[in-house]
Amino acid sequence: MSVPVPPWQQRAARSRAPKQPLSLELIVRTALDLLDAEGLDAVSMRKVAQRLGTGAASLYAHVRNKDELHELMLDLVFGEIEVPRPDPRRWQDQIKAVIRRQVEVLARHPGIAQVVLRTPAPTGPNALGITEAMLAILRSAGLPDRAVAFGVDILALYGTAAALERSAGFGLDEAELGDRMRQVGEYLTQLPAERFPTIVAMLPALMSGDADERFEFGLDLIVRGLAEHASERSG
Amino acid sequence: MSVPVPPWQQRAARSRAPKQPLSLELIVRTALDLLDAEGLDAVSMRKVAQRLGTGAASLYAHVRNKDELHELMLDLVFGEIEVPRPDPRRWQDQIKAVIRRQVEVLARHPGIAQVVLRTPAPTGPNALGITEAMLAILRSAGLPDRAVAFGVDILALYGTAAALERSAGFGLDEAELGDRMRQVGEYLTQLPAERFPTIVAMLPALMSGDADERFEFGLDLIVRGLAEHASERSG
DNA sequence: ACCTGAACACCGTTCAAGT
DNA sequence: ACCTGAACACCGTTCAAGT
Numbered sequence: 001m002s003v004p005v006p007p008w009q010q011r012a013a014r015s016r017a018p019k020q021p022l023s024l025e026l027i028v029r030t031a032l033d034l035l036d037a038e039g040l041d042a043v044s045m046r047k048v049a050q051r052l053g054t055g056a057a058s059l060y061a062h063v064r065n066k067d068e069l070h071e072l073m074l075d076l077v078f079g080e081i082e083v084p085r086p087d088p089r090r091w092q093d094q095i096k097a098v099i100r101r102q103v104e105v106l107a108r109h110p111g112i113a114q115v116v117l118r119t120p121a122p123t124g125p126n127a128l129g130i131t132e133a134m135l136a137i138l139r140s141a142g143l144p145d146r147a148v149a150f151g152v153d154i155l156a157l158y159g160t161a162a163a164l165e166r167s168a169g170f171g172l173d174e175a176e177l178g179d180r181m182r183q184v185g186e187y188l189t190q191l192p193a194e195r196f197p198t199i200v201a202m203l204p205a206l207m208s209g210d211a212d213e214r215f216e217f218g219l220d221l222i223v224r225g226l227a228e229h230a231s232e233r234s235g
Numbered sequence: 236m237s238v239p240v241p242p243w244q245q246r247a248a249r250s251r252a253p254k255q256p257l258s259l260e261l262i263v264r265t266a267l268d269l270l271d272a273e274g275l276d277a278v279s280m281r282k283v284a285q286r287l288g289t290g291a292a293s294l295y296a297h298v299r300n301k302d303e304l305h306e307l308m309l310d311l312v313f314g315e316i317e318v319p320r321p322d323p324r325r326w327q328d329q330i331k332a333v334i335r336r337q338v339e340v341l342a343r344h345p346g347i348a349q350v351v352l353r354t355p356a357p358t359g360p361n362a363l364g365i366t367e368a369m370l371a372i373l374r375s376a377g378l379p380d381r382a383v384a385f386g387v388d389i390l391a392l393y394g395t396a397a398a399l400e401r402s403a404g405f406g407l408d409e410a411e412l413g414d415r416m417r418q419v420g421e422y423l424t425q426l427p428a429e430r431f432p433t434i435v436a437m438l439p440a441l442m443s444g445d446a447d448e449r450f451e452f453g454l455d456l457i458v459r460g461l462a463e464h465a466s467e468r469s470g
Numbered sequence: 471a472c473c474t475g476a477a478c479a480c481c482g483t484t485c486a487a488g489t
Numbered sequence: 490a491c492c493t494g495a496a497c498a499c500c501g502t503t504c505a506a507g508t
Contacts, residue, residue: 066483119403139437149443292504
């Protein structure tokens with residue numbers, strides 16, 4: 001037989017945080033929401049705690065420190081990358097698709113790529129899953145072990161750097177970004193041709209192509225290079 | 236006719252900062268000393284000011300904000316990269332040497348590579364000089380303009396990411412770094428083979444090779460890929 | 471024009487105290 | 490075991506005041 005709570009004892013419902021009990025999962029999910037809304041620099045212990053209606057100190061019962069929280073967030077993000085079953089005939093397309101997806105996913109959570117570069121080697125379950133899949137794809141292609149191991153390393157590094165570059169302009173709106181681009185272009189146009197002859201001569205090429213085209217160019221370069229390692233062995 | 240300063244008016248000589256007047260150059264040089272000693276995260280306005288025997292507010296007369304200070308530091312660092320005069324017959328060696336040098340120099344100033352990745356496009360005089368040189372080398376090879384422009388982009392990105400990775404372990408001494416490596420290796424050995432068959436099967440290859448070998452493998456991959464673009468044109 | 475101290479609005483992390 | 494408020498030692502940046 002329970003009795004209703006008298007109104008003067010009812011807490012005002014917090015619109016943001018309907019007081020669930022704290023848990024690691026809830027903390028990481030909340031931190032990820034904050035990341036998506038405001039970028040990695042805004043993901044502070046204090047702001048995450050605030051979103052949960054508590055103080056920063058409370059988080060330390062579930063997480064060793066801020067770096068660990070960032071790494072847990074990263075592995076959750078890696079979970080958004082789905083990977084194919086290796087098909088040796090399509091290995092080039094498959095590895096490209098995984099890297100493209102990696103860039104997309106990392107760039108969608110602005111700044112998280114920084115965490116990849118800070119961490120010696122991501123060892124969360126999802127990160128390991130991606131690594132496993134990438135290794136399997138390159139191995140199915142018949143590449144030498146060294147080319148498989150180093151290739152995955154390089155492709156992941158390239159994808160991470162590309163993602164980081166892509167989220168660099170986070171916070172600026174479309175118009176501001178356009179302004180920035182135009183300003184850089186204008187600045188380059190005014191460069192003295194005596195001192196920077198090649199830059200000036202190549203301005204059209206330098207300004208051509210969007211981030212995506214440039215990324216694809218490099219991805220193709222690396223994958224084709226790896227393919228040569230395969231043919232060297234079989235040839 | 237000047238008279239000696241009486242002892243009770245003499246300021247105690249600060250061992251660290253022999254009170255030179257503040258200037259942009261002095262600020263940036265001091266910040267760079269701090270960077271080398273303690274890494275980028277330690278380069279705060281307050282700590283730089285402290286080394287100069289003043290308060291953080293004083294720096295704002297010479298520098299718009301911390302980001303600008305970081306970018307000025309970066310361009311000074313780029314100044315340490317010397318570049319060759321293009322020799323078409325040796326373009327592959329030349330471009331490789333420049334990128335290697337870039338990694339070395341960036342890694343020597345721990346964390347500065349982060350600034351490259353944050354900045355849309357480095358536009359300091361020294362950064363432009365390096366870009367000019369890299370473009371000239373690839374152009375002397377007879378590559379199509381697009382391959383020159385995109386190639387420089389990708390090589391610089393690759394070098395920057397490699398440098399960042401290399402300075403990740405800054406602050407840890409040799410022994411701690413070795414421990415870390417051994418721990419990761421041990422962890423991977425204990426992975427369940429059913430779930431991560433390829434990782435487990437490839438453990439020797441995954442643990443083989445130091446940072447340098449891996450870097451060279453990727454550098455070679457990219458440069459050879461670019462070389463193919465050259466032969467496509469002439470062939 | 472350049473420099474300064476104080477103030478404001480933030481940080482990460484620890485710790486003693488509570489349940 | 491989990492949560493808390495207060496405290497400590499930091500941040501970047503602004504501003505009124507000084508020279």
